[in-house]
Amino acid sequence: MSRTSIKAVLAAVAVGGAVVVATPAATAAPDLPTVVRAAMMDRSGPGAQSVREPLFEPTRTSGNWVFGSTTIPLTATAEHQSPQTALFIARRDRGRWQVELDGTEGFVRLAAQAPVLSEGEKRTFAANYTASQAAAATDTGLGLPWAQGVAWYMGGGPHGDSGTSRPFNSIDFSGGDGRVLSAGPGRVYKSCIRNGSALVKVVHDNGWTTTYYHMYNLTNLSDGSAVNTGTYLGHIGNELPCGGSSTGAHVHFSLLRGTTQTSVNGKVFGGWTFYEGSSAYGGYAERNGTRVYPGNGRVTNYGPSDGDTPGDYPTGTVDAGSNTYVNLRSGPGLNYTITGRANDGEVVSIVCTTRGGSVQGLWGTTDLWNRLPNGSFISDGFVNTGSNEPVAPAC
Incomplete structure (x- = not known):
């Protein structure tokens, strides 16, 4: 497909947010790859014209309905990257194709009508989209992608899908036995299947989506199969089914929410909070005051939490008094920058407690401040922990 034809499709009529193209009924089917590729190029953003042509990989058809995946391959020289991928649902109606990509309201709406999807898949897609629209908690409710209770190495700290990109x-x-396992329950899909490898995606009911790259000896589960936390997905390797490069066998583990690639900074997986560094592949993982840096020490998978309380951190309930929220600060005092807010009644996890600026709280004046998993601080004067003493270790 030429760049000209892609641009022509992108300029076609938009119906309900979908990319559509008018086609004669007799030639509609051959034009579907063009529409799907154009939709993927449109999602990939302004730099789309400089990347390789997206793959078109249909996996199921029924009458005028088609379901599958589309992936933008990487060049052979792309360093430590993971390809962009999306699921698509397509319907031919009155001589034209309507195409929606996953993670959108349009996809959920079209998927609900699609005979090519199971009822379980429809429920998962709907739940994932609904949850993805809510404010994202710091705790993902997911574990790490290997066996619970086992420690692996973090070879590369937080980085972008294209290495240094954000x-x-x-x-x-x-590490371990090299078996990569699903970080949480959901539905599994494979795209860019080449030479026994693929980019593996798990769509989770709680709004998150995780992807896994560089693996071999993949699961033989069919696309759309339900998986649980700990379901086998593949084995760490250096496989490059859709291009890129890899040094040393590993799994490239990525996080998305809806259609958005989401920073892992301040997010909790397997009981650990991950923080990015000043540059790609740096940063560290932290749990109960213990830090593990890339290539130095190992991270034990404590499994998924309930999505509200990371690992075994103590918790407290925010009491904003007559207000609806309490400001979070970048440090332990009112003179520090506001970094966010905690809503009245919200349960927060407390990593550690320190002394700082005095605050007139609901129970009197206090200089105690609690640090949350995302690195922000909240005055203990507005957190009901059930104790007048610190419930977490000193920062």
């Missing part, structure tokens, strides 16, 4: 939504892991 957001830093990916982490590289290796």
